[in-house]
Amino acid sequence: MCQVDEEYHDHITRHDAPRASTSCVKCKEACAAVVVRVGDAYCRICFKEFFTHKFRAMLGKTRLVFPGEKVLLAVSGGPSSSSMLALVQEGLSQKAHKKLRFTPGIVYIDEGGAVGLSMEERQKTVTLLQTVFKDTGFPFYIVPLEQVLDLPTSVLVAMPPSHRPSDTYKAAVHHFLQSDSSVCVTSAEQENMASVETSHTLALQRVLSSAQTLTARDELLSTLRQHLLVHKARTEGYSKLMMGDSCTRLAVKLLTSISLGRGAQVAQDTGFSDSRYGDIITVRPMRDYTAKEIAFYNHLFNVSSVATPTLDTKAGDKASIQRLTESFVTKLQVNFPSTVSTIYRTSEKLQTTHRNTPPNQNRDTPPDQHGDACLLCMCTMDASAEKASAFQATLISEELSVLKLHDAPTPNQQRSASVAPCSSSDCGRETNDGRCCSSDQDAAVTDFRALLCYSCQRTVKEMSSVKSLPLYIQSEAQLRHRRIQMKEQIHDFLLEDDDDDDDD
Amino acid sequence: MLPACGDNMAAPVRIILEFGGGAELLFDGMKKHHVTLAGQEQPWDIKQLLVWIQRNLLKERPELFVQGDSVRPGILVLINDADWELMGELEYQLQDQDNIVFISTLHGG
Ligand SMILES: [Zn+2]
Ligand SMILES: [Zn+2]
Numbered sequence: 001m002c003q004v005d006e007e008y009h010d011h012i013t014r015h016d017a018p019r020a021s022t023s024c025v026k027c028k029e030a031c032a033a034v035v036v037r038v039g040d041a042y043c044r045i046c047f048k049e050f051f052t053h054k055f056r057a058m059l060g061k062t063r064l065v066f067p068g069e070k071v072l073l074a075v076s077g078g079p080s081s082s083s084m085l086a087l088v089q090e091g092l093s094q095k096a097h098k099k100l101r102f103t104p105g106i107v108y109i110d111e112g113g114a115v116g117l118s119m120e121e122r123q124k125t126v127t128l129l130q131t132v133f134k135d136t137g138f139p140f141y142i143v144p145l146e147q148v149l150d151l152p153t154s155v156l157v158a159m160p161p162s163h164r165p166s167d168t169y170k171a172a173v174h175h176f177l178q179s180d181s182s183v184c185v186t187s188a189e190q191e192n193m194a195s196v197e198t199s200h201t202l203a204l205q206r207v208l209s210s211a212q213t214l215t216a217r218d219e220l221l222s223t224l225r226q227h228l229l230v231h232k233a234r235t236e237g238y239s240k241l242m243m244g245d246s247c248t249r250l251a252v253k254l255l256t257s258i259s260l261g262r263g264a265q266v267a268q269d270t271g272f273s274d275s276r277y278g279d280i281i282t283v284r285p286m287r288d289y290t291a292k293e294i295a296f297y298n299h300l301f302n303v304s305s306v307a308t309p310t311l312d313t314k315a316g317d318k319a320s321i322q323r324l325t326e327s328f329v330t331k332l333q334v335n336f337p338s339t340v341s342t343i344y345r346t347s348e349k350l351q352t353t354h355r356n357t358p359p360n361q362n363r364d365t366p367p368d369q370h371g372d373a374c375l376l377c378m379c380t381m382d383a384s385a386e387k388a389s390a391f392q393a394t395l396i397s398e399e400l401s402v403l404k405l406h407d408a409p410t411p412n413q414q415r416s417a418s419v420a421p422c423s424s425s426d427c428g429r430e431t432n433d434g435r436c437c438s439s440d441q442d443a444a445v446t447d448f449r450a451l452l453c454y455s456c457q458r459t460v461k462e463m464s465s466v467k468s469l470p471l472y473i474q475s476e477a478q479l480r481h482r483r484i485q486m487k488e489q490i491h492d493f494l495l496e497d498d499d500d501d502d503d504d
Numbered sequence: 505m506l507p508a509c510g511d512n513m514a515a516p517v518r519i520i521l522e523f524g525g526g527a528e529l530l531f532d533g534m535k536k537h538h539v540t541l542a543g544q545e546q547p548w549d550i551k552q553l554l555v556w557i558q559r560n561l562l563k564e565r566p567e568l569f570v571q572g573d574s575v576r577p578g579i580l581v582l583i584n585d586a587d588w589e590l591m592g593e594l595e596y597q598l599q600d601q602d603n604i605v606f607i608s609t610l611h612g613g
Binding site for chain 1: 524525526528529530564565567568577578580582585586587589590605607609610611
């Protein structure tokens, strides 16, 4: 029989509540409350210790978040990111060696407009979260997703890393200890939600609804969200972006990524750190926690989270690839409790060879300058590699079928149409050279796709028109096209040289 | 407080049901429900409770909450703040004033 005499919150004041007969595997005294793994049942107190220790250990082991560094926490209000916020808060209040030493800020992206919530409903959620954020004393930014429509094209350009090579972790620790170590936050930086115009919300909804499948819409939404987060981090002077993806989410993401043809990007999509933007490094410190651990921690220690509807809320198991994969993993997890951890450990071993051993390019040069980062997901392009891949085969067969359909315009004609494609709505109008303008549209799509990785091409393919993408993406696409065309034009005048670095 | 005993019908069982992690969206967004289960000869267990919830509280998309005899994979169950795995899962016999919590760990509830 085991005894629990710590302070229990509110309603448990009665004496006869049935308790588990198992004792905690750690302290061997208190009643177990959570089964973390098969056979590993922890009591409340030991579970809390286990949970908070993991966070410190993860940040300590990886040594990527420097003392004193400005870190932007992306909090969606969901269980995982809310837990992450609580852990950071807890970590900063610790003494001495247990103390976290970075300077946090919070960003919340309000996606209510994307799922068709009314302004009142959105404001209600924002108010709830504001209370939580204010309590932390950290600076916070509440950003409506509509702002993605006004992003500059520069968000699609990778910047040089913000840390000079001399900035070693040790030096940073030393520097931090020399300076005053108390973290003070000016509440002046707390930013309420900017007002949103209805026309903006409608424009955002048009962007998303142009994607015909839930799978593509999900992908598009997460791409746009990512761009906005990176932009916010850059403009507010943060160098790290902390995401709350749990081990369970990442296991689902890993399998989803593979199903969506993102095999080459999987390491960046699910690893602890992700440097695709160069100056802003994304870190995922919650990747050691299962969704179950998080749910228990939040419930037992009153970490409030806000359930906001997402695109696939109340959608069935087969509504999208993301949803189907999630259902597959969670169902398997019921009978094989090591499913998630097995997938997760596999993801740890994966890495992209491209980034770590650049074959012929300068380490400091962002991939974009060589034109090999995907326009949408900013990942290193997988497409350039092999001529005989399945991907190339798909492309060729698609090109052939397009040519057949539209009286085989010459490749030259296709190319020239790319800069100003006409909208498909007034299709039927004949253009000067006697072709229907819908083939211009197709040409634009084909050209546009050349700037995307395989997976993003699939997403764009599900869209009714590339014209419905936000302006900053279209402008950057045109910029890149012009650069490619210019390169082609001057190609003959360039001296042949094996070394790529000579042309800067 | 002693459990009601006797060989006729047991007394009604009053319990608190909580839904979280997005599962509440299936119950009109209501997180906490005080419910009374009518007295019956056999004591109530979680398995019967799930059927009761499906009939009385859950009005739409039951497959998003229950699957077969049990809860949908990805929904956690806590009995008086302890993992139901420690309490006998579906066979656990409900007692008056029990607190049963269902938390969805699925994305978007
Ligand atoms: Zn213990
Ligand atoms: Zn891409």
